[in-house]
Amino acid sequence: MAVPSPSAPAVRTEGLGKRFGPTEAVVDLSLTVPPGEVFGFLGPNGAGKSTTIRLLLGLLRPTTGSAWVFDAPAGEVARAHRRLAYVPADVSLWPSLTGRECLDLLAGVGPGTDLAYRDQLLERFALDPDRRARTYSSGNRQKVALVAAFATRAPLLVLDEPTSGLDPLMEREFRACIAEAAERGQTVFLSSHQLAEVELACSRVGIIREGRLVEVTGLAELRRLRRAEVVADLSTPAPELQRLAALPGVSDLRWPTPVRLELSLTGPPGPVLRALADADVAHLEMREPSLEEIFLDYYGQGPA
Amino acid sequence: MTTRTPSRPAPAALPATSRSAGRAVTGAAVRQVRRGTAVVAAVCGGLTALVVVQYRGLDGAVGIGSLTALAENPAIRTLFGPPVALDDPGGFTVWRTGTVLAVLVGTWAALTATRLTRGEEEAGRWDLLLAGRLRLRSLVARTLVVVLAAAAVTGAAAGLGLLLAGAAGPGAAVFGGVLAGTGTVGAALGVLAAQLLPDRRSASGLAVAVLLGGLLARMVADGVPALGWLAWLTPFGLLGRAAPFATDRPAPLLVLALLAAVPAVLAVVLAGGRDLGGSRVAGRDRRTAHSRLLTSLPGLALHRTRRALGTWAAGLMAYFLLIGLLATAMTDFLRANPFFARLAAQAGFAQLGSVEGYVSALYALLAVPVGVFAAGRIAATAADEAAGRLALLYSLPVGRSRWAATEAATVAAASVVLAGAGGLATWIGTSWVGAGLGLGDALAGALGVLPVALLCLGAALAALGWAPAAVLPIGVLPAAGGYVLLVLGDTFGWPGAVRWFSPFAHLNAVPAEPVDVAGGLGMLAVAGVLALAGCLRYARRDLLG
Incomplete structure (x- = not known):
C-alpha cells in the first residue's frame, strides 16, 4: 500500500456529481480540505450534504467526477477508510447488540482504536454501554458512533450532523472533543445546518445549496455573513429614527407600521442601541437570521 | 393520514374524522x-385445479383394497395425513396438496401479520399513526382483521380452483x-x-415455530393412535378430521375457527x-457479558447466523427424526402395494420400496428448507x-464484496451443517427402528442436496446485487420453484427440455443411486457464477438506507 504524502489533502473532490433519476442531488462539486483543518460543511435540509459525504465514503457511486481521501480514490474503501472515521446523521445499530458489542466490533474491524481513550469518552458522553441498542434513543446511538469515531484517532473525521440528537451538555462535550482532535492535528469534516455550531468549531466553511457548492470561506467572512435582525416596537411614532439607516452596519431599514421598525445589523450593536435609547421603545428583539435567510439574501432566490 | 385535529373545531365533523382515520389505517x-x-391465492387456486386435472389423466380408479391398506398404513398417515376419498379427484387433490398448501398459507399469513404489526412498530411508523386519533388496540385490531381477511381470500381461491376444475x-x-x-x-x-x-424477527420465528409445531403434532397424532386427540389442536390435524370430499364434517371447521379466535x-x-x-x-435490556465473536468480520457473520441455524436445525432434526422412525413402516407398505409405489413414482418419489429410496426421496424435500434458510x-x-x-460497517476499511463474501461463506x-443435521437425525431414526441405513449413506444423501441449496444462495446474492428488495423470493426460487416444476413436469409428462431447468432434475436419488x-x-x-456476479454488482451499486 502506497503511503500518502504528508501534504496530501484530507479531502479532495473534482467535479463531483450525483443524479438520482431526474434529481440532481450534487452538481459539479470541487473542494479541497487540507490536513489539520476543521472544515464546516453547511447547508439547509436536502441541500446535498449527506449525499456528498456518502459519495466521499464510497457508499454511493458518483455520476460525474471523483473524490479522494488522502489521495486514495473514494471507491477503494480498503485504502481510503484506513484513515477516516465516520458518524452518520442517523445512526442505526443492530438492535440486539449492546453498545459495547457495537464498539468492540467497530474497533476490531476498524483500522485501530485507542481503548483507554474510548473508556474515557464513554465517561464523558455518559453512555451506558451495557444496554442493548434497541433501548437507545437516537442521541445515545449517536453517542456510540461518536465514541467509536473519536477513539480511532483517525487522521480524518467525517461527521454528518453529529449533534442533532444530543442535549446541550453533550454538545459541549462534542465541541471539546473536536477541539482536542484539532489540537492533535486531525482533520474534521463537519456537516451541519446550524451556523452557531459551525462557527464555534470550524476554521473554514463550505456552503452547499441545491447540490451546488456556492461558497467556501474562512471564519472571518462567515462572521460577516452573520447578521442580526432587529425588530423594535415603539410606544409613539419616532420619525427621527430614519437616521438609523445611516449608521454603520445597518442595512435594509423597514417600517411595516409607523410604530414598528425592522433592520438588518452586521457588526457591533452599540450605535443602534444608543440611537434607540432616545426613542420610546416598548419592545426590542434581536434575532439571528436562519441559514436559509442568509441564502435568500445572498443568492436572491427562494429555495427549491 | 387524516387524523389531524381541525384547527377550528367543528363538532359535527368529529365522528366522520374518526371513522376516516380508521378507514385510512385499514386502507394502508x-x-x-x-x-x-x-x-398466494393464485398458487392455491392454480395448484389445486392442476392436480384435479392431473388425476383425471390417471384414468384408473384406485382399488378399494389398496385404499384400505393406504388408510391403515401408519407411515402414510404420518407423512401425508390420513388418505380419504382417494377415488375422488377432489379427495386425491386434498391429500396431495393439502398439507403443502396449508403450510404455505399459514406461514405466509404469520409472516405477513408480524410484518404489518411488529415490523411497522419497530420501524417507528406506528408512532406517527398513533399520534392521531387511533389507539394502539384499535390499530392492532384493524391490522389483524385485514390479515385475517387476506388469509381467508387464499383459502377461498383454493376452493374456487377445485370447483372450476370440476x-x-x-x-x-x-x-x-x-x-x-x-x-x-x-x-x-x-x-x-x-x-x-419486542422485535419482528423473533416474533416471526415464534409464530412460525408454533404453527409448524402443529404439523409435527399432527404427524404424531396420525402415527400414534393413543395421541390421536392431538389432531384436534392443530390446523393440519383438523384438515384430516374435516375429511373434504369424504365426510365433509363441519365440526372441525368450528374448532379451527376457535383455534384462530383465541x-x-x-x-x-x-x-x-x-x-x-x-x-x-x-428481553433483558442490559447485558454485561459481551460476545467475544464480535471483533472480526467472520465473527460477526457467525454471530448473525448461529441463532437462526440453531432454530432451523432443531426443526429439521425433529422432522427427519420422524422420517427415520417411519422408514420400515413405509417401505414394507410400498412393497406390498405396487399401485401406490407407481403413484408415488409418478409424483417424483421413485424407489420408495427400499429404505435408501425412501430416505433419498424425502431428502429432496430437505433442499427446500436449507435453500430457504440460505436465501x-x-x-x-x-x-x-x-x-x-x-453504514457504520462500510465506513471501516471493509469492501462490500468482502463482507458479502464473508456472509456467503458463513x-x-x-x-452444510443444516443438511448434515437432517442426515444425522434420519440416521438416528432409522437406526432406532433397525431399518439398516448406514451413517455414511444417511449423510451422503442429505449433503447431496446441497448444490440446490447453494444455488439458492447464489440466486440470493445475485438479487442482493440487482434487486435488493426481492432477495428472498428470488433466492428461494431454485429450490421451491424447481421442486414444483419437476413435480408438475413428471405429472404431465412435460418434455425434458422443461424439466432440465429444475435443479432437482440434476440430483440423483442418493443413497439409492450414485x-x-x-x-x-x-x-x-452456476451458483458460483451467480454469487460472484452478485457480489461484484453489490460492491459497485449505491448503498441503500
Whole structure:
C-alpha cells in the first residue's frame, strides 16, 4: 500500500456529481480540505450534504467526477477508510447488540482504536454501554458512533450532523472533543445546518445549496455573513429614527407600521442601541437570521 | 393520514374524522397485503385445479383394497395425513396438496401479520399513526382483521380452483374453509407473537415455530393412535378430521375457527395494556457479558447466523427424526402395494420400496428448507442495508464484496451443517427402528442436496446485487420453484427440455443411486457464477438506507 504524502489533502473532490433519476442531488462539486483543518460543511435540509459525504465514503457511486481521501480514490474503501472515521446523521445499530458489542466490533474491524481513550469518552458522553441498542434513543446511538469515531484517532473525521440528537451538555462535550482532535492535528469534516455550531468549531466553511457548492470561506467572512435582525416596537411614532439607516452596519431599514421598525445589523450593536435609547421603545428583539435567510439574501432566490 | 385535529373545531365533523382515520389505517394495511395475497391465492387456486386435472389423466380408479391398506398404513398417515376419498379427484387433490398448501398459507399469513404489526412498530411508523386519533388496540385490531381477511381470500381461491376444475361443491367448500382457517390461525398467531416479543424477527420465528409445531403434532397424532386427540389442536390435524370430499364434517371447521379466535382475541387484549414499542415478554435490556465473536468480520457473520441455524436445525432434526422412525413402516407398505409405489413414482418419489429410496426421496424435500434458510440469511443482510445498519460497517476499511463474501461463506457452511443435521437425525431414526441405513449413506444423501441449496444462495446474492428488495423470493426460487416444476413436469409428462431447468432434475436419488457428479458440479458452477456476479454488482451499486 502506497503511503500518502504528508501534504496530501484530507479531502479532495473534482467535479463531483450525483443524479438520482431526474434529481440532481450534487452538481459539479470541487473542494479541497487540507490536513489539520476543521472544515464546516453547511447547508439547509436536502441541500446535498449527506449525499456528498456518502459519495466521499464510497457508499454511493458518483455520476460525474471523483473524490479522494488522502489521495486514495473514494471507491477503494480498503485504502481510503484506513484513515477516516465516520458518524452518520442517523445512526442505526443492530438492535440486539449492546453498545459495547457495537464498539468492540467497530474497533476490531476498524483500522485501530485507542481503548483507554474510548473508556474515557464513554465517561464523558455518559453512555451506558451495557444496554442493548434497541433501548437507545437516537442521541445515545449517536453517542456510540461518536465514541467509536473519536477513539480511532483517525487522521480524518467525517461527521454528518453529529449533534442533532444530543442535549446541550453533550454538545459541549462534542465541541471539546473536536477541539482536542484539532489540537492533535486531525482533520474534521463537519456537516451541519446550524451556523452557531459551525462557527464555534470550524476554521473554514463550505456552503452547499441545491447540490451546488456556492461558497467556501474562512471564519472571518462567515462572521460577516452573520447578521442580526432587529425588530423594535415603539410606544409613539419616532420619525427621527430614519437616521438609523445611516449608521454603520445597518442595512435594509423597514417600517411595516409607523410604530414598528425592522433592520438588518452586521457588526457591533452599540450605535443602534444608543440611537434607540432616545426613542420610546416598548419592545426590542434581536434575532439571528436562519441559514436559509442568509441564502435568500445572498443568492436572491427562494429555495427549491 | 387524516387524523389531524381541525384547527377550528367543528363538532359535527368529529365522528366522520374518526371513522376516516380508521378507514385510512385499514386502507394502508390492505395496500401492504394485496400483492402477496394475490400471489398466494393464485398458487392455491392454480395448484389445486392442476392436480384435479392431473388425476383425471390417471384414468384408473384406485382399488378399494389398496385404499384400505393406504388408510391403515401408519407411515402414510404420518407423512401425508390420513388418505380419504382417494377415488375422488377432489379427495386425491386434498391429500396431495393439502398439507403443502396449508403450510404455505399459514406461514405466509404469520409472516405477513408480524410484518404489518411488529415490523411497522419497530420501524417507528406506528408512532406517527398513533399520534392521531387511533389507539394502539384499535390499530392492532384493524391490522389483524385485514390479515385475517387476506388469509381467508387464499383459502377461498383454493376452493374456487377445485370447483372450476370440476370437483364437488361441498368438498371444495370444506377444503377452502380449512385452508382459510389455517391462514387465519397463522395470522392470529403472528399478531399475538408481535404483542409478546419486542422485535419482528423473533416474533416471526415464534409464530412460525408454533404453527409448524402443529404439523409435527399432527404427524404424531396420525402415527400414534393413543395421541390421536392431538389432531384436534392443530390446523393440519383438523384438515384430516374435516375429511373434504369424504365426510365433509363441519365440526372441525368450528374448532379451527376457535383455534384462530383465541390467539386473535388474546392479541387484541394484550395490545390494550402495553406501551408502544414495548412487548409483553421483555428481553433483558442490559447485558454485561459481551460476545467475544464480535471483533472480526467472520465473527460477526457467525454471530448473525448461529441463532437462526440453531432454530432451523432443531426443526429439521425433529422432522427427519420422524422420517427415520417411519422408514420400515413405509417401505414394507410400498412393497406390498405396487399401485401406490407407481403413484408415488409418478409424483417424483421413485424407489420408495427400499429404505435408501425412501430416505433419498424425502431428502429432496430437505433442499427446500436449507435453500430457504440460505436465501433468508442473505435477505437479512439486505434488510440490514435498507435499515441503514451497514453504514457504520462500510465506513471501516471493509469492501462490500468482502463482507458479502464473508456472509456467503458463513451461510454456505451453515447450510452444510443444516443438511448434515437432517442426515444425522434420519440416521438416528432409522437406526432406532433397525431399518439398516448406514451413517455414511444417511449423510451422503442429505449433503447431496446441497448444490440446490447453494444455488439458492447464489440466486440470493445475485438479487442482493440487482434487486435488493426481492432477495428472498428470488433466492428461494431454485429450490421451491424447481421442486414444483419437476413435480408438475413428471405429472404431465412435460418434455425434458422443461424439466432440465429444475435443479432437482440434476440430483440423483442418493443413497439409492450414485451421486450425479456432473449435475452437482454444474449447479455449483452456476451458483458460483451467480454469487460472484452478485457480489461484484453489490460492491459497485449505491448503498441503500
